[in-house]
Amino acid sequence: MISAADRAFLSDLCRTRAGLQIDPEKAYLVDSRLGPVARREGYATPEVFIEFLRAGADDRMAWAAVEAMALPETDFFRDRAVFHHLVDEILPELARAREGQPVRVWSTACGTGQEVHSLAMLLAETPGLAGKVELYASDLSERSLEKAQSGLYSQFEVQRGLPARMLVRHFEKRGESFALSPRIRQMVRWRRVNLLDDLARFGQFELVLCRNMLGQLAAEARVQVHARLKSALAPGGRMVLGLKDEAFDLTPVAPETGVFALAA
Amino acid sequence: MKTCLVVDDSRVIRKVSRRILEDLGFEVAEAGDGVEAMAWCTAVMPDVILLDWQMPVMDGLQFLKRLRGEPGGDRPKVVFCSVENDLDKIREALDAGADEYIMKPFDGSIVAGKLDLLGMAA
Numbered sequence: 245m246i247s248a249a250d251r252a253f254l255s256d257l258c259r260t261r262a263g264l265q266i267d268p269e270k271a272y273l274v275d276s277r278l279g280p281v282a283r284r285e286g287y288a289t290p291e292v293f294i295e296f297l298r299a300g301a302d303d304r305m306a307w308a309a310v311e312a313m314a315l316p317e318t319d320f321f322r323d324r325a326v327f328h329h330l331v332d333e334i335l336p337e338l339a340r341a342r343e344g345q346p347v348r349v350w351s352t353a354c355g356t357g358q359e360v361h362s363l364a365m366l367l368a369e370t371p372g373l374a375g376k377v378e379l380y381a382s383d384l385s386e387r388s389l390e391k392a393q394s395g396l397y398s399q400f401e402v403q404r405g406l407p408a409r410m411l412v413r414h415f416e417k418r419g420e421s422f423a424l425s426p427r428i429r430q431m432v433r434w435r436r437v438n439l440l441d442d443l444a445r446f447g448q449f450e451l452v453l454c455r456n457m458l459g460q461l462a463a464e465a466r467v468q469v470h471a472r473l474k475s476a477l478a479p480g481g482r483m484v485l486g487l488k489d490e491a492f493d494l495t496p497v498a499p500e501t502g503v504f505a506l507a508a
Numbered sequence: 509m510k511t512c513l514v515v516d517d518s519r520v521i522r523k524v525s526r527r528i529l530e531d532l533g534f535e536v537a538e539a540g541d542g543v544e545a546m547a548w549c550t551a552v553m554p555d556v557i558l559l560d561w562q563m564p565v566m567d568g569l570q571f572l573k574r575l576r577g578e579p580g581g582d583r584p585k586v587v588f589c590s591v592e593n594d595l596d597k598i599r600e601a602l603d604a605g606a607d608e609y610i611m612k613p614f615d616g617s618i619v620a621g622k623l624d625l626l627g628m629a630a
Binding site: 319324399400403404405407408409411412415416417 | 593594595598599602606608609610614618621622625
């Protein structure tokens with residue numbers, strides 16, 4: 245079991261680099277998430293890995309540790325009603341307002357891609373929105389992004405939230421895994437982004453999805469990230485939060501599906 | 509209370525499925541093949557059927573096609589539950605009238621999620 249001092253070091257590292265709130269008392273979480281990373285990087289135990297991190301020499305290793313602790317839990321169509329509301333009402337409204345220009349959608353903490361791929365599959369099945377929506381997705385974790393971009397999911401993963409009819413329509417079998425069709429994968433543009441960084445260079449978006457991530461951040465980081473994401477919202481745009489996320493000063497549009505707008 | 513008929517020739521799978529479904533609040537009945545399952549459905553049509561594919565006497569696909577042809581046979585939500593994970597086979601099951609499909613091995617969270625997709629939370 246990792247010592248209290250080492251857990252505190254790790255907690256501090258995660259907060260400093262990514263604003264993550266890691267409870268140092270949750271020793272089981274640290275052990276279970278850091279162990280695989282330590283072994284992958286060639287360290288016999290998490291304790292030896294942390295000792296190396298304390299020496300401060302390797303930035304890549306430090307990020308590997310932070311990304312492991314930020315592991316998102318994600319399914320296809322998590323809170324299913326949200327996706328249908330976006331495709332049936334919100335995106336058509338935004339498309340009309342854009343008058344021929346594409347609606348830009350940003351999935352800001354995309355993890356292994358299930359959220360943005362769910363949206364892509366629904367869009368592919370909605371002729372009225374064909375060619376009207378551009379999908380962008382980002383995450384802090386390089387490893388999560390690699391997996392998301394590959395579109396390769398396990399048998400277990402494609403059974404969580406994904407209707408069987410969509411599985412047969414949008415995937416092909418590849419060995420024991422399931423590969424999302426190239427048509428769907430090509431609908432998304434990917435980038436590694438730390439939401440604590442300056443986001444202005446990415447431009448503005450008509451729809452920003454930030455679901456079930458803000459709660460993982462330390463209080464100060466939560467305020468900072470929320471402010472940065474508001475700046476990334478185009479005039480008249482919408483932000484979609486998780487159903488239990490704090491809305492700060494946003495104006496509810498459809499709080500039952502987590503949809504908010506900037507205060508007037 | 510909603511009812512679920514578990515149709516599988518494996519006693520172990522039926523036992524595991526029963527435990528999962530009872531935890532989800534279903535009243536559970538069991539059948540070991542398609543013929544037994546048809547007898548159950550003729551007596552009392554269940555709300556949900558968890559259906560294996562490869563079974564002796566009458567397999568899952570034959571049972572499903574027979575069921576959907578019966579009066580009231582379009583009512584139960586049918587979830588295929590099989591080791592068969594080829595997408596063409598899954599498509600075949602859905603085209604024959606299955607509402608959802610679970611690939612074995614499965615756990616309670618997958619069963620719960622599929623039933624939720626069908627609006628069949630107990």
